[in-house]
Amino acid sequence: MYQQLAWILTVVLVFALAVVFLTIARKTARRVDYQPIQEKGYRIRKYWFISLVSVMVIATFFSLRDLPYHDATAAAATGAKVVNVEGYQFYWKLSQEEFYVGEPVQFNVTSMDVNHGFGLYDENMQLLAQTQAMPGYTNVVDFTFTKPGKYQILCLEYCSVGHHVMVKEIVVKEKGGASDGQN
Amino acid sequence: MAKTETTYPISRATKKGVVGHLAVAATVLILMMAFGIIMLFNQGGLITISPDLFYSIMTVHGIGMVGMASLGGAAIMWYFLCKYVPLNPKVLMTNLVLSVIGIAMILIAAFVFKFSDAWTFLYPLPSVSAKQHGMAGAMFFLNGVLFVGVGFLIMYLEIGRKIAKQYGGLMNGLGWDMLFGKSDKHYGPPAAVVASTMVVICNSTAILAGATVIIMSIINILNPSIVFDALLAKHLTYAFGHIFANATIYMAVVGVYEILAKYADRPWKANKVFLIAWNFSTLFTLMIYTHHLLMDFAVPKWMLLIGQIFSYANGLPVMVVTAYGALMIVYRSGLRWDMASGLMFLAMFGWVGGAVPAIIDATIVVNHVMHNTKWVPGHFHIYMGLGVTIMIIAFMYYYNKVEGNRRDHSWDRISAAFYTVFFLGLTGSFLYAGKISAPRRWAVHLPEWMLSDIVGGISACFVLAATISFTLRFFANVKYTRTANTTEEMVHDTTSLMKKSS
Numbered sequence A: 001m002y003q004q005l006a007w008i009l010t011v012v013l014v015f016a017l018a019v020v021f022l023t024i025a026r027k028t029a030r031r032v033d034y035q036p037i038q039e040k041g042y043r044i045r046k047y048w049f050i051s052l053v054s055v056m057v058i059a060t061f062f063s064l065r066d067l068p069y070h071d072a073t074a075a076a077a078t079g080a081k082v083v084n085v086e087g088y089q090f091y092w093k094l095s096q097e098e099f100y101v102g103e104p105v106q107f108n109v110t111s112m113d114v115n116h117g118f119g120l121y122d123e124n125m126q127l128l129a130q131t132q133a134m135p136g137y138t139n140v141v142d143f144t145f146t147k148p149g150k151y152q153i154l155c156l157e158y159c160s161v162g163h164h165v166m167v168k169e170i171v172v173k174e175k176g177g178a179s180d181g182q183n
Numbered sequence B: 001m002a003k004t005e006t007t008y009p010i011s012r013a014t015k016k017g018v019v020g021h022l023a024v025a026a027t028v029l030i031l032m033m034a035f036g037i038i039m040l041f042n043q044g045g046l047i048t049i050s051p052d053l054f055y056s057i058m059t060v061h062g063i064g065m066v067g068m069a070s071l072g073g074a075a076i077m078w079y080f081l082c083k084y085v086p087l088n089p090k091v092l093m094t095n096l097v098l099s100v101i102g103i104a105m106i107l108i109a110a111f112v113f114k115f116s117d118a119w120t121f122l123y124p125l126p127s128v129s130a131k132q133h134g135m136a137g138a139m140f141f142l143n144g145v146l147f148v149g150v151g152f153l154i155m156y157l158e159i160g161r162k163i164a165k166q167y168g169g170l171m172n173g174l175g176w177d178m179l180f181g182k183s184d185k186h187y188g189p190p191a192a193v194v195a196s197t198m199v200v201i202c203n204s205t206a207i208l209a210g211a212t213v214i215i216m217s218i219i220n221i222l223n224p225s226i227v228f229d230a231l232l233a234k235h236l237t238y239a240f241g242h243i244f245a246n247a248t249i250y251m252a253v254v255g256v257y258e259i260l261a262k263y264a265d266r267p268w269k270a271n272k273v274f275l276i277a278w279n280f281s282t283l284f285t286l287m288i289y290t291h292h293l294l295m296d297f298a299v300p301k302w303m304l305l306i307g308q309i310f311s312y313a314n315g316l317p318v319m320v321v322t323a324y325g326a327l328m329i330v331y332r333s334g335l336r337w338d339m340a341s342g343l344m345f346l347a348m349f350g351w352v353g354g355a356v357p358a359i360i361d362a363t364i365v366v367n368h369v370m371h372n373t374k375w376v377p378g379h380f381h382i383y384m385g386l387g388v389t390i391m392i393i394a395f396m397y398y399y400n401k402v403e404g405n406r407r408d409h410s411w412d413r414i415s416a417a418f419y420t421v422f423f424l425g426l427t428g429s430f431l432y433a434g435k436i437s438a439p440r441r442w443a444v445h446l447p448e449w450m451l452s453d454i455v456g457g458i459s460a461c462f463v464l465a466a467t468i469s470f471t472l473r474f475f476a477n478v479k480y481t482r483t484a485n486t487t488e489e490m491v492h493d494t495t496s497l498m499k500k501s502s
């Protein structure tokens, strides 16, 4: 969702920028006095500044309402299932590898050697959530699976030559049933 | 109107130093682009190299490109700044010599001792690798980076000292005397001085942070019982990496100010708004490296909020003042577009264009699903490849024109068009890969990511061809410049300099 939004916004805005730059670049041939251009330019700039700041304030307001930062003590209150995740060169160790749809899970992520990155991917290889796995620290990712299936954990922080082999599969099942969700 | 500044002539020694910087930068650029193509074709499955070699190449490409951009940016900044502030050209040469030694050490580390811990060498990775494969690689690499850093630090000390002397204090380089009412001038110092002051402040801080974390790593390698906090090390690493990489464009933009103003024959003066913008740029650039730590949930929340909010704000000075000013100054100015003016203008588009996906990614909720995907190299390749690098190439053309009376060839314009279109293709392929969640820094890719790698790799071949053309044209013409320095002379000069200092 955010990926899609970021992509569309970027393509549209960069295209708009290109149009502006090209338009101005084509309007350089005839020379006129700078003074009136400056006066008008500064007036337009005021509105440009105000609109940019407004967009930023609005984006900040909405985007800060749903931060992914949760603290480790929350599980006790919410009754989430706590899973310990440890990164090693070059594999993941999880205290649990099977989960259920609808059940809140709290991944407590750390590393036992160098920095790694805990990246949770769905069946379509879309990144759903992440945090850093840093030696000496435990970072918490709260996640509730909404669909059954096979999920993967990929390493998202460069950790030396085996970085790309740090993939771990986990399974999410339909609640209560024995079904693996595939059929 | 304020009276115009006195200007100093550019000495022969200065020109040698400037050409030396450009020559090294251009050579490194071509080599690193070739490495970039190898990486993409490996990720795209067209060729196969071992992961060890891939990551060594990735390490060299990262540090080499940042070093290339710094050298090129320094050449531009120095060339224009020394018109307003007398600078000692020996310092420029010293920077070049130390950088070349540093680059050699980095290449030895990567290709002889298989160092592959990335240009960000995140602690404790170098010491863990040193335990596994011997410490030579890490030692060559870390000390090589230190050499480059020391060269730049010496350069910034010289620049900072001279600006302070000329304007009665370093902060007056950012127009503090005018902003805070102690001066009745309408304009601050020349734009080149303002930008240089900002870079001196930011990048000296960056280099000190970098030197600290490098020394921490070295201590830990030599004596593994002395350990450091991994999060503190990461703070220092990104305070270094973010600022150092960013400073490249703040150095190079001096060329935009000077060249567009000259071509448009309009003054680009440091009025109040301009000075305020640069003061905020200085402050924000120092603060916002925490956007690299948004996924380190252990960092205090307020720091991460600073990372988001001030990364947004940091877009304002460039979007509202610098890029906007570039549009204004060329508009109906009657200026002639050639390689120098055209590419400088294009580079402003590259800068703002790169800021768009960067700002989006600095939003914490977006970062949560895009951090360390290909989106990240996607945005900084726009800003570095279509921003800084283009400014350096524009300056190479400007230099040959002004110093050697050389004219553009239609071939140059074709190369420029190819470079622009295919670099957009390359960065588009990176951003797209980021959109589909392809991780960055993976030697081997899944089949679903490979198409974007191949598109990127093929685009990059055209970019490389255009860059080779720019560079050949630069070298072919620079011989005829009034500096008339041959490579032998340069080698002779640098060796005699080294002899003197040893």
Ligand code: HEM
Binding pocket: B032, B033, B034, B035, B036, B037, B039, B040, B058, B059, B061, B062, B063, B065, B066, B069, B118, B119, B120, B377, B381, B384, B385, B388, B389, B426, B439, B440, B441, B442, B457, B460, B461, B463, B464
């Ligand atoms: C032909 C042009 C270029 C190509 C083909 C290219 C290719 C690449 C590739 C494939 C990567 C690794 C992506 C990954 O994480 O999977 C990369 C990383 C990088 N590139 Fe480039 N690049 C080019 C130009 C540039 C330029 C002009 C600069 C800067 C001036 C630059 C700076 C960097 C940096 C700093 C990294 C990060 C290295 C790391 O992740 O450790 N590149 N590039």
Ligand SMILES: [Cu+2]
Binding pocket: A115, A116, A117, A155, A156, A157, A158, A159, A160, A162, A163, A164, A166
């Ligand atoms: Cu990894």
Ligand SMILES: [Cu+2]
Binding pocket: B242, B288, B289, B291, B292
């Ligand atoms: Cu940054």
